[in-house]
Amino acid sequence: MLTRRQFVAGAASVGTGAIIGAASARPRYTHKLGAPVEMKAGKTVSVRLTAAERPMALPCFGGRSLPMWTFADGEWPPLIRLNLGDRLEAILENRLPRANESTSIHWHGIRLPNDQDGVPYLVQPPVQPGESFHYSFTPPDAGTFFFHTHCNTVEQLGRGLEGVLIIDGDTTEPYDADMVLLLRDWQADLETGQFNSFYTLRGAARAGTYGPLRSVNGAKNPELPLPASGDCRLRVINTDPTRVMQIGVEGTEAAIIAIDGLAVQPFPLTLWSMGPAMRIDVVMRAPAEGKFARLIDKSPPDRVELAHFVGKGRPRRKTAFDPTPLRAARIPEPNLKTAERLSFLFQASDAGGALSVAYNALGAAVGSLCLSSKVFWTINGQPWPDRDHARLPPPLAVLRRGQSYVFSLKNDSPFMHPIHIHGHTFKLLRSNKQSRPEHHADTLLLLPEEQTEVAFVADNPGDWMFHCHIIEHQESGMMGYFRVA
Ligand SMILES: [Cu+2]
DSSP: OOOHHHHHHHSOOOOGGGTTTOSSOOOOOOOOOBOOOOOOOOOEEEEEEEEEEEEEOOGGGTTOOEEEEESSTTOSSOEEEEETTOEEEEEEEEEOSSTTOOBOOEEETOOOOGGGSOOBTTTBOOBOTTOEEEEEEOOSSOEEEEEEOOSSHHHHTTTTOEEEEEEEOOBSSOOSEEEEEEEEEEOEETTTTEEOOSOOHHHHHTTOOOOSEEEETTBSSOEEEEETTOEEEEEEEEOOSSOOEEEEEESSOEEEEEETTEEEEEEEOSOEEEOTTOEEEEEEEOOOBTOEEEEEEOOTTOOEEEEEEEEESSOOOOSOOOOOOBBOOOOOOOOTTTOEEEEEEEEEOHHHHHHHHHHHHHGGGGGGSOOSOOOOEEETTBOOSSSSSSSOOOOSEEEOTTOEEEEEEEEESSSOEEEEESSSOEEEEEESSOOOOSOEESEEEEOTTOEEEEEEEOOSOEEEEEEESSHHHHTTTOEEEEEEO
16 A cells, blocks of 8 residues: 555655656645534525436437437436535435336435445335335535446436536635546447346346446547646546546646545546446546547547537636545544454356356357356345345344454455445555555455455444445345344
8 A cells, every 4th residue: 555655755845747658657646534524504506306207319329319218308317406504305216117116316325324325124124116205314424426226226327317416615726627537338339229138147146237328428439528727626427327438638647636536635637447336536637729629438448539528718727736625524433453354355246257167158048048046246145135125134244333344355256246345434444456545435446355454434324235336236236234222
């Protein structure tokens, strides 16, 4: 692990003009994180989210209208914006067009009371068609979050049932722009105007099924105007059900200022691996008037341009790039001396391992094999018993409220798994494969065969999901929960 101190000590002291082309030299930023803001009671924000089928022609659908499932008329993705301290009152109404298509909302990354967490059966009854559910909570952290359903997620999220949740109050100085960039694919067939199958056996047993249609805010490689030479905040959110991206910016300087919504000491964005549900907040120096910069995904084998930015208007800043940091988050600090240690092993089940090998050897011919089990993944040898949540297994662990824990997370498989914790946020301690600055995360990407240690205080009572956010993995077994009592 590289601490901030080591990082600064190792950084060459050079002007930003010398950085370009010097792979080993990194810019040195001078501003320190702002003091955390005291939360004061704010206003109440009321929203109504009606889950329904709404045929929409997003720009990336090339003129086709697809039978999307969304939360709001004429708007995708919906955006809920609060100030830190505000209370959210959200009525979810289920008007989905299929009998028994129950739903719920999980507020991803929000450290909220357990009964607001949106996991059916575990913490609330599933919301059946014609029914509604009232969510009410005050988010404790400012930053970039999102929400999505937690029922039949592979299809409901696949069709678009999601939204962005921004909690303001983390800035120390205003940025020159503040933009959401929601990245995801669509399992769309533009010939027929229908969605493809959201769940495939091959995808579930391997790296997941990638959608053929990439998008940023529903558009293919959109052109996004920004104030020329301004320091612009980009809230990059990967809500894809499957795809792991390697995000970078070309043509200008950029720094990561928050991970999974929570402030980090700014550090240069070179490439950052983003699995499903992961977020980064970036400050980017916008290009000069009429010039371009690019948001790219450099995952092998392709370099894909996701969006491009063009500078507009008079130049906003002339000084060297030295990004303004956010205010520090208020996450309880785990006590590593007294922490209890627990190990979690993420593995293929016997059926999943066999199927993955069979796909390697036989390719598509596997589809004709008779499968005795559709459980492909386990946590500590224990699979989630069904694709819905109705049959609850015992918890993976029972944690003592207020106690610090170190979790050892080991990926014993050749595929990546973004592991998501509900109701808490991890502090990353170390990894045997990746070197990253100190940060918190609610969704941590485990590379193949990676072993990571994370710590947190189990301060939020209740039953909390702990699962892979590649939804086909989640829905074929890689899901469990722990109890804080
Ligand atoms: Cu996974």
